[in-house]
Amino acid sequence: xxxxxxxxxxREHISTFSRQKxxxxxxxxxxxxxxxxxxxxxxxxxxxxxVAFGFTKFNLLRPDKIHFTGLDNYKLLFTDGLFxxxxxxxxxxxxxxxxxxxxxxxxxxxxxxxxLKLRNVFRIAYFSPVVxxxxxxxxxxxxxxxxxxxxxxxxxxxxxxxxxxFLRSSSQAMNSIIFMSVWQAAGYQMMIFLAGLQGISKDIxxxxxxxxxxxxxxxRYITIPSLYNVTVFVLTITTIQAVKLFVQPYIxxxxxxxxxxxxxxxxxxxxxxxxxxxxxxxxxxxIFFLIVVLISFSMKKFLRDK
Amino acid sequence: MRDTRxxxxxxxxxxxxxxxxxxxxxxxxxxxxxxxxQIFSDLSSLKSLLPLNLTLDNYRSAFERIPMIKYLxxxxxxxSVICISGLGVNSICGYALAKxxxxxxxxILVCIIALMIVPFESILMPLYLVVNxxxxxxxxxxxxxxxxxxxxxxxxxxxxxxxxxxxxxxxASIDGSGPLKTFASIVVPLxxxxxxxxxxxDFISHWGDFMWPILVTTGESLRNIQLGIQTFFxxxxxxxxxxxxxxxxxxxxxxxxxxxxxxxxxxxxxxxxIKG
Numbered sequence: 001x002x003x004x005x006x007x008x009x010x011r012e013h014i015s016t017f018s019r020q021k022x023x024x025x026x027x028x029x030x031x032x033x034x035x036x037x038x039x040x041x042x043x044x045x046x047x048x049x050x051v052a053f054g055f056t057k058f059n060l061l062r063p064d065k066i067h068f069t070g071l072d073n074y075k076l077l078f079t080d081g082l083f084x085x086x087x088x089x090x091x092x093x094x095x096x097x098x099x100x101x102x103x104x105x106x107x108x109x110x111x112x113x114x115x116l117k118l119r120n121v122f123r124i125a126y127f128s129p130v131v132x133x134x135x136x137x138x139x140x141x142x143x144x145x146x147x148x149x150x151x152x153x154x155x156x157x158x159x160x161x162x163x164x165x166f167l168r169s170s171s172q173a174m175n176s177i178i179f180m181s182v183w184q185a186a187g188y189q190m191m192i193f194l195a196g197l198q199g200i201s202k203d204i205x206x207x208x209x210x211x212x213x214x215x216x217x218x219x220r221y222i223t224i225p226s227l228y229n230v231t232v233f234v235l236t237i238t239t240i241q242a243v244k245l246f247v248q249p250y251i252x253x254x255x256x257x258x259x260x261x262x263x264x265x266x267x268x269x270x271x272x273x274x275x276x277x278x279x280x281x282x283x284x285x286x287i288f289f290l291i292v293v294l295i296s297f298s299m300k301k302f303l304r305d306k
Numbered sequence: 307m308r309d310t311r312x313x314x315x316x317x318x319x320x321x322x323x324x325x326x327x328x329x330x331x332x333x334x335x336x337x338x339x340x341x342x343x344q345i346f347s348d349l350s351s352l353k354s355l356l357p358l359n360l361t362l363d364n365y366r367s368a369f370e371r372i373p374m375i376k377y378l379x380x381x382x383x384x385x386s387v388i389c390i391s392g393l394g395v396n397s398i399c400g401y402a403l404a405k406x407x408x409x410x411x412x413x414i415l416v417c418i419i420a421l422m423i424v425p426f427e428s429i430l431m432p433l434y435l436v437v438n439x440x441x442x443x444x445x446x447x448x449x450x451x452x453x454x455x456x457x458x459x460x461x462x463x464x465x466x467x468x469x470x471x472x473x474x475x476x477x478a479s480i481d482g483s484g485p486l487k488t489f490a491s492i493v494v495p496l497x498x499x500x501x502x503x504x505x506x507x508d509f510i511s512h513w514g515d516f517m518w519p520i521l522v523t524t525g526e527s528l529r530n531i532q533l534g535i536q537t538f539f540x541x542x543x544x545x546x547x548x549x550x551x552x553x554x555x556x557x558x559x560x561x562x563x564x565x566x567x568x569x570x571x572x573x574x575x576x577x578x579x580i581k582g
Contacts (some may be wrong), residue, residue, distance in 0.1 A: 035399035043424060049432035049436070050431070111323065130326065133557070140330060151329075183327065192575060199355065231410070240425075251536065265427045280331060292425050
């Protein structure tokens with residue numbers, strides 16, 4: 001009798017428990033559904049399509065006439081001089097921008113991580129180009145880089161340097177874009193470094209100065225090692241951003257002169273939307289995606305190993 | 307003594323560097339307020355950065371040539387709709403992933419983190435075909451709907467909601483509050499900062515949208531402000547004063563928003579950095 005009563009009680013308990021669980025499952029699914037559906041339609045599906053289209057040939061405006069061509073796009077890709085040139089330009093930009101920009105950012109962070117009265121003014125000065133949109137920056141710098149009447153050439157005159165062609169020269173165009181990009185984005189990385197710097201305990205500095213360490217030694221032996229994780233993070237996001245270089249060359253040079261600023265992202269855009277080779281552009285997109293994944297994973301591994 | 311010298315050195319270095327960072331923007335604003343011919347005659351001297359002979363002519367004539375105000379409203383409209391609907395969709399998804407136990411919970415979270423890696427550039431074309439197949443080209447839907455769900459926002463909300471004590475949620479549910487009501491009346495009011503952060507991060511990134519709007523807007527009616535200034539730049543005759551006026555005009559709203567929500571924007575950047 002007692003037994004039965006207890007069982008009944010237990011059963012009731014279990015059933016309310018499982019009912020509650022079922023309810024939580026239902027609520028959970030309904031809460032994630034909007035986001036998940038949107039992501040499936042506008043992120044996962046396009047991504048899978050990009051992979052699939054890489055094996056086909058079709059005009060962007062006639063997606064009903066798709067031909068399966070196997071690995072043809074990839075074969076073409078690896079014999080295409082423009083692809084190699086764009087890949088090279090992308091890597092060149094990345095390899096220069098990442099250390100330079102991170103270095104400048106770290107320096108700025110060290111400059112404003114103190115008790116100066118005006119530090120907030122300086123921080124905002126370094127940060128203001130970050131908030132300004134890249135379109136604005138690019139158009140502004142076309143004017144600054146103007147070979148005849150630009151502000152930069154006027155400033156160079158002051159130092160006795162003659163007019164430079166900047167964006168009009170195939171040897172200077174990419175470097176000009178690099179300079180501008182560092183100027184635009186260093187403030188962003190500065191903020192991350194600054195957060196890292198402020199996370200270092202003040203006691204370590206005090207202890208080391210009692211031991212007779214000077215400012216440079218403190219920088220070398222305390223600050224830099226403590227920033228290891230933050231640095232890897234900054235390098236990772238800067239690299240991923242750099243590989244995507246598009247708006248600057250699109251607006252400022254359209255890939256020229258002599259393809260010196262054509263990047264992978266620009267090539268995808270031009271092949272896809274200007275020449276309408278949707279299949280070929282997809283193949284480049286896949287390679288582009290693999291490069292980004294490779295970077296992210298190698299950086300993550302680097303972070304974990306230490 | 308040594309301290310004052312370090313301080314002085316820091317001031318000088320900061321001053322030089324901040325001038326380097328601010329001069330291009332200062333030149334933009336000052337030039338937008340000058341008569342066209344004076345921009346060039348001042349160029350070789352310090353006068354190029356000093357507001358002399360102020361005039362609003364550049365603004366007036368630029369606005370006569372292209373509908374800047376309309377572009378501005380287009381931008382504000384579609385970016386706000388993305389951000390506000392994003393707050394709803396992403397926060398509730400983040401909440402479910404943080405606080406509700408259901409099958410597939412972990413799997414969805416892992417997928418969302420993995421999807422953060424997919425660069426927009428590599429899905430650009432198929433996304434265009436999807437939008438085209440939906441007959442959304444040249445409609446607001448094309449500019450808004452694909453960007454409402456945002457993996458980074460979902461993840462950020464989830465991290466924030468994880469820290470809310472379960473006891474608060476349980477006591478609400480014992481009091482008979484349904485899950486949606488618990489979320490709206492308990493969780494949301496506790497989470498102002500994370501909503502502000504998600505909003506401003508999203509807003510600033512979409513304010514700069516350029517590549518996608520070129521593709522999906524064919525006419526002038528839906529054009530955003532970034533496209534507006536780009537077409538203006540390529541539209542002869544080219545007057546630098548007018549160009550600088552449109553650039554300044556485009557930058558002002560975002561600077562105002564940034565100054566208002568500065569704390570949250572910086573918080574968003576740095577918390578991403580520390581979690582790294």
